[in-house]
Every structure is written in C-alpha cells, then in structure tokens.
Amino acid sequence: MARPAGHAPVLVGALVPLSRPGWTEAGRHLLAGLASAVRDVNDAGGVGEGDGAGVLELVVRDTAADPQRAAAAVGELAGLGVAAVVGEYHSVVARAAAARADALGLPFLCSSAVLDALTEQPTDQVARLAPPQSRGWRLYADFLLGAGHRRVAVAAEPSVYWAAGTGILRDHLAAHGGTVTEFDARALDPGALCDALAADGATVLLLLTGHPDPAVPIVQAVRRDRRLAGVLLGAPAGQPEFPSWATLLGEDGAAIPFLRYLPARLGPLGARVEADLREQLGAPPSFVALEGYDAVTVLAEVLRSHGVDRARIAASWPDVDVEGTRGRIRFARTPGVSVWQWDGTPVQIADRDPAEPDRFRVLRTG
Known part of the structure; x- marks a missing residue:
C-alpha cells in the first residue's frame, strides 16, 4: 500500500530471536506473524487519521536469546522513536526487555514469553498474550x-x-x-x-x-x-x-x-491468517506465528483509538477488546502476574x- 501523503510512518519495535543461540525457528515464525499483521493493517488503511498516524513500520532487532542484547535493543528502539515494542519468544530475554521498557516508559506487548514474574514489580507498561507459566x-x-x-x-x-x-x-x-x-x-x-x-x-x-x-x-x-x-x-x-x-x-x-496456545478450532480470522502464513513459511505456522500476528493486531487497534503517545498506549491495556486469530483478546490483572495479562489465552x-x-x-x- 502506498504511504498516505503527509503521514509519517508509525514505528513499532520488534524483538525476535533470529540467530543462535536463540531458537531461530520460533523467531522466524514470530517475525512472519508480526510482518503479516503489519501488511494487513496497512492494506486496510493504517492506524487512522490523527496526529502522527499512518502506516505501520516494523523496526526489527535480533535478540539472539541474549537478555543484555535485548535490553540494549529496547533502549535503541526508544531512541528511534518507536511508539511501542512487540514480540520476543524467550522468557528470560523478555524479562530483561520488559524491565528496560518499564524503566523507559515504553509500552511493551509481549507476544510469547510466559514467566509469571515478567517484571519484578507490577507495571502498567507491559501487557502479554501468552498465558502465565503457572497456568500452563x-x-x-x-x-x-x-x-x-x-x-x-x-x-x-x-x-x-x-x-x-x-x-x-x-x-x-x-x-x-x-x-x-x-x-x-x-x-x-x-x-x-x-x-x-x-x-x-x-x-x-x-x-x-x-x-x-x-x-x-x-x-x-x-x-x-x-x-x-x-x-x-x-x-x-x-x-x-x-x-x-x-x-x-x-x-x-x-x-x-x-x-x-491454540483453540480447538480457529475462527474465520485465524483460518485466513493460518492459510496466509502457511504459504509464506512453506510449512504449517506454529502458534508462535499467530501470537505475533495478534500482537500487532492489538497494538494497531490501540494506536487507532489512543494515538502514538506512549503514556496513552500504556494506559489503554485494560480497555483492549480486540478479535485475534485465537479468540477475543482482553487484558486483566491476574494474581501473581506483574503485567497486564490476556486472561483468555487458549491452552x-x-x-x-x-x-x-x-x-x-x-x-x-x-
């Protein structure tokens, strides 16, 4: 889709393990889901007509399963002006990224990591799609x-x-x-x-x-x-x-x-996305690919409703009500979990x- 005249792209940071010792196959699936959702959002007109609105643009950083590298990437992405950060597969890496994002006031929508204590203290900056480890x-x-x-x-x-x-x-x-x-x-x-x-x-x-x-x-x-x-x-x-x-x-x-983390049966959106990702990957997409797609889908809706201001994005997690590939996504506070949590993740x-x-x-x- 051509970029709307007069609109700057909305930058979204993406943390993905793309090199060893990271689980690169999971990273490839995660990135495919993230990128597919960005294309779909942009094909549908981007994220709105307000100040700073326009097409989404992913700024991808390879974490290589290294917590220090991930934390440094979050700092770099914050300096580049991203509205928020999405992604990451490895729990220990996501924990380091979440701590850095929290300290910088940068919203982070974690797609795949499951550690219950993703941050040391409760935070409004971070939300998560994968279920807490204790539940699964x-x-x-x-x-x-x-x-x-x-x-x-x-x-x-x-x-x-x-x-x-x-x-x-x-x-x-x-x-x-x-x-x-x-x-x-x-x-x-x-x-x-x-x-x-x-x-x-x-x-x-x-x-x-x-x-x-x-x-x-x-x-x-x-x-x-x-x-x-x-x-x-x-x-x-x-x-x-x-x-x-x-x-x-x-x-x-x-x-x-x-x-x-899949439902018994995918709905219409999930079935369409699954078919698209299967063609892109040349293999059946994992649930990790759908987690990536859902992360961008949620963030795009937040950007449409609340704009690109980081504080407003972080404040919006409890208001999310979005149809994802695996069900309706809403965030809540879960006992023992320090971040905003999708409480309906299928397992x-x-x-x-x-x-x-x-x-x-x-x-x-x-």
Whole structure:
C-alpha cells in the first residue's frame, strides 16, 4: 500500500530471536506473524487519521536469546522513536526487555514469553498474550497425574525459566503425592542420563532443554534404551510444535506431549491468517506465528483509538477488546502476574501422532 501523503510512518519495535543461540525457528515464525499483521493493517488503511498516524513500520532487532542484547535493543528502539515494542519468544530475554521498557516508559506487548514474574514489580507498561507459566504447567501436571504418573524426572539446563517450571511441577505434583527428580542436562551426556533415569524409576522424563541440542540427542537415546521402553517423554515448553522436530526425529519425535496456545478450532480470522502464513513459511505456522500476528493486531487497534503517545498506549491495556486469530483478546490483572495479562489465552496439550508424525493430536485443553 502506498504511504498516505503527509503521514509519517508509525514505528513499532520488534524483538525476535533470529540467530543462535536463540531458537531461530520460533523467531522466524514470530517475525512472519508480526510482518503479516503489519501488511494487513496497512492494506486496510493504517492506524487512522490523527496526529502522527499512518502506516505501520516494523523496526526489527535480533535478540539472539541474549537478555543484555535485548535490553540494549529496547533502549535503541526508544531512541528511534518507536511508539511501542512487540514480540520476543524467550522468557528470560523478555524479562530483561520488559524491565528496560518499564524503566523507559515504553509500552511493551509481549507476544510469547510466559514467566509469571515478567517484571519484578507490577507495571502498567507491559501487557502479554501468552498465558502465565503457572497456568500452563499446572495443566500439564494435571495431565500427567490423570495418566497415572506420580514419579516424574526432568532433564533441565540452568535457567530461571526451567527452574520456575520445575518448581511449578514439583509443587503441584507434591500436592497429589507425586515427586520430581532433577537431572542436569549439561552435566550428564544422553547415555549417562539414561542410566540415571533407569536407576531412579521415574515413569516420565520431561525435556526442560533447548532444541535441537540437547533435546534431540536425549530423545534418541531414551527411545533406543530398552530399559526405558515404558517411560513417557514430555516437552512442556513446546519443542515438538515446530517442523524441525519432526525432520530431525521422525517417528522418535511422536507421542511427546507439549503445551501449545491454540483453540480447538480457529475462527474465520485465524483460518485466513493460518492459510496466509502457511504459504509464506512453506510449512504449517506454529502458534508462535499467530501470537505475533495478534500482537500487532492489538497494538494497531490501540494506536487507532489512543494515538502514538506512549503514556496513552500504556494506559489503554485494560480497555483492549480486540478479535485475534485465537479468540477475543482482553487484558486483566491476574494474581501473581506483574503485567497486564490476556486472561483468555487458549491452552492445549498436544503431541505428534505416532501413525503420522506430521499430524497433531490434542490430548487435553484448559
């Protein structure tokens, strides 16, 4: 769409992991969703006719899963005059970005990170689309309990995010007589991890690790160890959602339950966007791509209604009422969560079908 005469573009910062050690596949999906929504907003006339209104323009910065790099990018974007910042996939990185945005008075609409305490103190500057980690991981713990699992092991890497997830699982399982054993995924190679798991007797091993390494070698080792034939592998952080999981693991990557943030069925907007993103990506879009699209959709509506003033944008989060790809989006204050939170985010537990690893099965919703 041609830029309206006399209107400057409205700059929107976008934080995306596009290089290693960031999860670049998630970053590519997130950026595709962000960019697709910007095109749709601009094709529909931009964000209004008020002062400073015009077409949206993304200013993208690669966080590379580095919190310090993300914080520096937020400072740079603020200096460039962006109206707000959207995006980021990694929770620890989003936390650093949120702290910097809060300090600068820069609105930040986080698309994908789930840490409950995204900021140290409650803030009006930050809103989030993904559900709090405690909500999704408690649902996952209930799923394990419902399947009869009481002895759970985790293969975890050092991280605030993985530690928070382990704590949520341990507390919820303990209330129902369950236990969690922790194995250090960096200290133990896959073979040693299998030995430890066999000795422990846990019936579940959860992969609280990065993808592809060390998640993929761990899956391959467990699948090939006869002692562990009855052990359920799980990946609550969602690693099996992306096409590379199936490419690297094939049948070994099936029947590994994970969390994803999708409704039982997409509405008309979601179906249209899903089809457009599928064509752009050359593969089925993940829920992360839809999170990106929804973030821009929400921000565009805020800009139309409240203009580009940062203080007015931040003050508008409780007034948001926007149809997104995965449902109606409204923000509220949630106990234990320090930011404005979409309280209706759909949550699924799914896995890849062993009979057809490119197809997903929904195992539970909540």
